Amino acid sequence: MVDEALVNMVIKDSQPFSVVDDVGFRELVHVLDPSYVLPTRKALKSMVDTRYEEAKEKAKEKLDNVVAVSLTSDMWTSINLEAYLAVTCHFIDANDQLGTILLGVQHFPNTHTADNLAIAHTMVMEEWGIKDKVRCLVTDAAANMIACVRALNIRHAICIAHALNLIVKKSFDDVPGLNELRTKCRKLVTYFRTSTTGKERLAQVQVQMGRPALKMIIEVDTRWNSTYSMLERLYDLREPVGAALASLRTDVSPPTSLEYETMKDALDLLAPFHQATVELSAEKRVSASKVIPLMKMLNHTIVRKSEGLTSNMARQLADNLVRRVREHALQMESISVMTMPTLLDPRFKKLGFLSPGKLQEAITRLKSECANVIRNSETTPPAQVPASQAGPSTTCGDLWHLLDSTVDNSRRSSSVTADATIEVDRYLSETNLARTEDPLGYWNKQKLQHPNLYKLALTFLCCPASSVPCERVFSKAGEVVSKKRNRLNPNTFHKHYTIALPVP
Incomplete structure (x- = not known):
């Protein structure tokens, strides 16, 4: 004990x-x-x-008892400058509950080429006996990861948090004046974070104003929402910052009142992206099905907010955001690993799509997937008709065999397609669940009503929207490979850390 x-x-x-x-x-x-x-x-x-x-x-x-799994994967470098590959596995269990298992944080001494990454992923899948069950791999947008998944020949999804971060970053970069303002703010924030005198003076001013002593937040390219967090904190502290700078000897200047107004408009536009990233990163239930509806809601929200903007730079930012959100939305609506979860989520179904044309393509794909499930479940071959009961054509040897078999297959295929169409149309015609309800609870109750779609739900709804599970892994991994454990053997680290997070 x-x-x-x-x-x-x-x-x-x-x-x-x-x-x-x-x-x-x-x-x-x-x-x-x-x-x-x-x-x-x-x-x-x-x-x-x-x-x-x-x-x-x-x-x-x-x-062993699940129908399908999805994986998330990412790389991490320890304090010993050793690279590790983390892989998490997501699935829907026998009780129709979403489960997650950390497959490991393995030492990766090889160069980070697509081929080496593909080999490492294959070894992990084979070790855990899930190679034939993997339906999707979620990674960041790094070129080597994209090429790795292509080599593995499995469905690929780009982490939505990374995608939103890139949309915001590129939209900022396309507005020269706004990018200069961000650079100016970063210089100011850096001063108050690195100067002991500046840091202490800012804290004193906040206390004198009866406010909590908050620290500046610096922008980090690899950290989601960091631009938003930096600008939001600076805007909130604009008065203490101005007062602190007035009593300090420094050539760093604060933003002007006009620049603060521009910053306010930009923050108003970025707030929905911040909310979306936080929501999807914290999601512990079905999440991939949210991506397409989320892009539609972002497009709607930015268009609405852009109507009240007064700053020219903010209006340019809004135009860039809307354009990139629509481009990304249309891209997502063309990928089956995103469209199938959305249609199979009773909270969204057809309501999440931005493009009517892409919606119809997705419904056609769902009917085709459903028909394949029905075909695969037909394990009993059709009964043979005794010669004594057969029509005249059966006495002609092989003369009519090709035609008769073609007709039988056509009739069987037509029946399967019709059954799939009926099941999909019946499901899509039902009233949507409230957004706060659990889609897996719906499928648990409706598995007999929509048996073939239920099997598809088990396959597609286990896909996570982001690679955040791996980010959480690395946060914990930093505690395991600490200064007191800097000689920890990579294999021992893999075993120790894998069991540090209990199986759900």
Whole structure:
């Protein structure tokens, strides 16, 4: 019992194995239980390895019983400058609940080429026995990741958080004056973050004004929403910043009142993108089905907000955002891994699409997918008609075989297509669920009413909208590979970290 508690502490708190040699820890354990003998570092490592194997077998049992899975993948570099590849697995279990399993954070010493990444992903899929079940892989928009998924020959989805970040960044870059304003703000923020005198003075001014002492937020290219967060904090602190600068010896100048007005308009335009990114990043339920409706709502919101803008730069920004959102929306509405989840989500169905033409194409694709499910479920071959009951043509040997078989296949195909069309049309004609309801709860209740669409729902609704699960992995991984554990073997790290997050 105590051994088990010790292993739990090491895993959950990311403690080094050497904790069992720490004098203070040994004294504490002795006071709590004088009869307990602490294991050696080697024995403790063996206990953690055993726990890993137990957790892995438990996770494999879950994956053996699912219809389909989707993966997210990303790269990370530790404090030792060692590269790691993280892969998470997402699925709908036998109880129609969304589940997630961390397949591992594996050491990746090879160059980050598409071929090497494809080999590593293949090994992970084969190790876990899911190679034939993977329906989608979600990554960032890096060229090597895109080429990797193409080599794996599976469906690919770009992380929506990365996509929204790129839309905002490129739209900013296309407005020269706005980009210069952002550069000016970043210089000002950098001063208050790096100057001890400036930082202390800003805090003092905020306290004197009866406000909480907030710190500046710096923009980071790889961090989602960082531009929005930087500008929002600076705009909120515009009065304390002006007062602090007036008493400091620096050549850094604050934005003018006109620039602050432009900043306010820009923040108003960026707020929906911030909200969308936060919502999808925090989503623990079905999320891929939200991408297409989300792009439609962003387009609608930006168009509406642009009507009240007074700044020319803000209007240019609005035009750029609308153009890029529409381009991305139309692109998403052409990809089956995005359109199928949207149609199969009873909250959205047909309402999420921006293009009527793309909607009809998606419905046609859904009917085709449904027909394939029906064909694959027909395992019993058609009964053979006895010769004594057959018509005259059966006495003619093989003379009419080609024509008769063609007619039979055509009739069977026509019936399958008709059945699929009826099931899809019946489902789409039903009233949509409220956006706050759980789509998997709907399919759990309607699996007998729409049996073939239910199978498709299990396949497509497990796809996550973003690679945020991997980002969370790396946040925790930074605690595991810490200064106190900088000599941790990559293989030991993989085992230790994989079980640090429990199987749902």
